Amino acid sequence: MAKSISVEEALKVYHDMLLIRRFEERSAQLYGMGLIAGFCHLYIGQEAVVVGIQSVLQPQDTVITAYRDHGHMLACGMDPKGVMAELTGRIGGYSKGKGGSMHMFSREKNFFGGHGIVGAQIPIGTGLAFAHQYKGDHGVCIASMGDGAANQGQVYESYNMAALWKLPVIYVVENNHYGMGTSVERSSAGPNYYGRGQGWGIIGEKVDGMEYLEVVAAARRAVDHARSGKGPYILEMDTYRYRGHSMSDPAKYRSKEEVEGIKEKRDPIDRFKDYMVKNLKITDDQIKVIEDKVKGVVAEAVEFAKTSPEPEVSELYTDVLKEEISIT
Amino acid sequence: MTLSQNEKPMPHQSLTSMSVREALRDAMAEEMQRDDSVFLLGEEVAEYNGAYKVSQGLLDAFGSKRVVDTPITEHGFAGLGVGAAFGGLRPIVEFMTFNFSMQAIDQIINSAAKTLYMSGGQMGCPIVFRGPNGAASRVGAQHSHCFASWYAHCPGLKVVSPYSAGDAKALLKAAIRDPNPVIFLENELLYGQHFDDVSQDPEHVLPIGQALVRREGKDVTLTAFSIMVGKALEAAEELAREGIEAEVIDLRTLRPLDVETIVRSVMKTNRIVSIEESWPYAGIGSEIAAQMMEHAFDYLDAPVVRVTGVDVPMPYAANLEHLALPQVENIVEAAKSVCYRS
Helix, strand or coil: CCCCCCHHHHHHHHHHHHHHHHHHHHHHHHHHCCCCCCCCCCCCCCHHHHHHHHCCCCCCCEEECCCCCHHHHHHCCCCHHHHHHHHCCCCCCCCCCCCCCCCCCECCCCECCCCCCCCCHHHHHHHHHHHHHHHCCCCCEEEEEECCHHHCHHHHHHHHHHHHCCCCEEEEEEECCEECCEEHHHHCCCCCHHHCCHHHCCEEEEEECCCHHHHHHHHHHHHHHHHCCCCCEEEEEECCCCCCCCCCCCCCCCCHHHHHHHHHHHCHHHHHHHHHHHHCCCCHHHHHHHHHHHHHHHHHHHHHHHHCCCCCHHHHHCCCCCCCCCCC | CCCCCCCCCCCCCCEEEEEHHHHHHHHHHHHHHHCCCEEEEECCCCCCCCCCCCCCCHHHHHCCCCEEECCCCHHHHHHHHHHHHHCCCEEEEECCCHHHHHHHHHHHHHHHHCHHHHCCCCCCCCCEEEEECECCCCCCHHHCECCHHHHHCCCCCEEECCCCHHHHHHHHHHHHHCCCCEEEEECHHHCCCEEEEEECCCCCCCCCCCCEEEECCCCEEEEECCHHHHHHHHHHHHHHHCCCCEEEEECCEEECCCHHHHHHHHHHHCCEEEECCCCCCCCHHHHHHHHHHHHCHHHCCCCCEEECCCCCCCCCCHHHHHHHCCCHHHHHHHHHHHCCCC
16 A cells, blocks of 8 residues: 555544444444345445545535445434434434434535436536635535446536536446346447546546545545535445345345455455555554444444334424525 | 616506516515525526527626626536525526526436435525416427426425416526425416516515415306416307306416315306316326316316317427417307307
C-alpha cells in the first residue's frame, strides 16, 4: 500500500469496518430467528468502500444509496441501535419501524436513504448535488449504486444533467459482480462502469474496493474534483458481497470456490489488519480492544432492537403528510 | 405581471381580470420573490418562456439559476427535483404536459410521496409537479390523458386541479408553500381563458382541500374540476331554462377531496352527477359515488351518475374526439335523468 495513515486513524478504520461486518452478521442471525423480516440485503465484503469514502467527507456532504444500505448508515455515524431497531420494525428505529431495512434516513447525519427502487437514488442524489450548488454550501453528494442499477436509464439521464450543470456529485458504482443473480458478464455489454460517463466527459476510475487506502485515495480525488466545481466523477469500486443478494438468496449462481477465494485473498478487513500489523506495528492487544468494543456495540444494538416496542397503532396514520405550512 | 419587489400589495378584495396562463406565471413569480429556495425546472421553461408560455418572463426576472431549462429527460429531472427538495429547496417541476409524467411516475410516487412515511416523518418533500393535464385538442391518445385519479389514488400526495385564473394563482401559491409534494393539474385549453377573479395581493393564498360552490341550486348537484367546471356551468344555465336548478361544485382539490361540501350539497339536492373528462373506470367519479354511498346514502333520491370521457384511448378524428369527451348535452341529460325528467 502506497499511502500512509496514523495509528489512531487506522484503529478507527478497523473499528468502523469491523462494526459493519459484525452488525451484518448479527442481522443475519436475527433474520434467521424471525426478528427481522422482508428484504434484508447485507453489506458483508464491501466494508472498505463506504468507510473509505466517508473518511474524506465534510459534515455538509450528503450520502444516498439503494437498499444495501446498512453499511452506509453505520459509516455515516448513524447509531447502530437505531439501525438495528429499524430492521426489527420497532419504534426505536430510524423510521419508527415504518421503513425497514431498505428505507432509513438521518437528517442529522445527512444520510438520504435507503431507496428500494433500483437506480432511483441516482437522480435524487443528483438533486442533492443540485441543492449543494444552489445553496453554495460547498457540499458534495455521494450517490451509490450497484452494478445492477448501473444499467438503469435514469442513471444516464443523471450523468447528462450532472455534467451539463457541473453538479458536485460522485457516482459510486459498487461493482460486486452480481445484480441479484445475474453476473455483470450476463447483464452488461462492456461492463466498464467507470468509463460510462465518457460520452459526457465525466472522469471515471476503477478502484480496488477491497483495499481501504486505495478507496480513500480515489475518493479524495473524486471529492476534490467535485467540490472544486469541476462537476461529477465516477468511481467504480471493484468489490464483492459474500452473502446472497438478500437473505432469501442461497447464491447458487456462483461457485463456493469463487467466494472462498475472494474471502481468502481479498477480504478488506483482513487486508487492512495485515497492513496495520506490518506497517504500523499495531499489536494484537490493540486489535482485541477494538474487537471487544465492536462486539459490545453490536450486542447493545441487538438488545435495543429486541426490546424496543413495536410502534403504537396510531403510528399507522402518522407521517403521511406534513400538515404545517412552513413560512420561510 | 407582478414581479416588482417594491410593489405595494393591494387588498385582496381588489380583483383583476387575467388569463389562467398569466395567473400561473404571477403565482410562481410572487413565490420566487418571496422565497429564494423556490425555483422552476423543466423543459423549455427558461429561454423558450415555456412550451405554453406559462413561464413567460421568469428567466429575465430571476435568471438561469432559478429558471432552469432541462434536457428532455422527465424521469431524471423529476428525480433531481425530489433530491433538491430533500436537500432543502422548493422546486416547481414543470411537465410540458402531464402525459410525460408517466416517464417520471416512479419518482413522484415512490420517492416524493412515500419518503415522509418511510422515514418516520424525517424527510418531507416540498415539491410541486405542474403542467397541463388531460385532453387538449386533436393531439391523439398519447397526449390527451387525464391523470387526476392516478395521482389522487396515492397517499402522500396532494392533487389540485383549478378552473379559474384566480383559483389557479391562489392554489399554485398554496402548492408552492405546502411542505408536501403537490400535483398541480392545469389545462391547456384554459390557459388562454380570462377570469376576473384574480387577487393581486401576494399574500392571498387559498387552502388546498376546499371545494367551491360556483352556482347554487336546489335540484341537483354537479361536481366537476378544471375545464369541466365550465361545461357544468353551461349545463346549469341550460337546465335552468328547463326549470332545474343545478348546484355546481368546483372540486378544486382532488386529494384531499372536500367530501363535506359535496355531502352538504347533496343533503339539499338529493341528486348528484359527477363530471370529469377522464375515463370512467376507477375515476374521480367512482370515488365520489363511493363517498356518497358512505356519507349521504340516506339523502340520495337517485343513483349517482357519472359523466366521463368514453372508455377508449383518445381518437384523433374531430368527430370522434368530440364524442369521446363529456359535452354540455351529456351533462344536461345526466342531470335530467337523476331528476327523473326527460
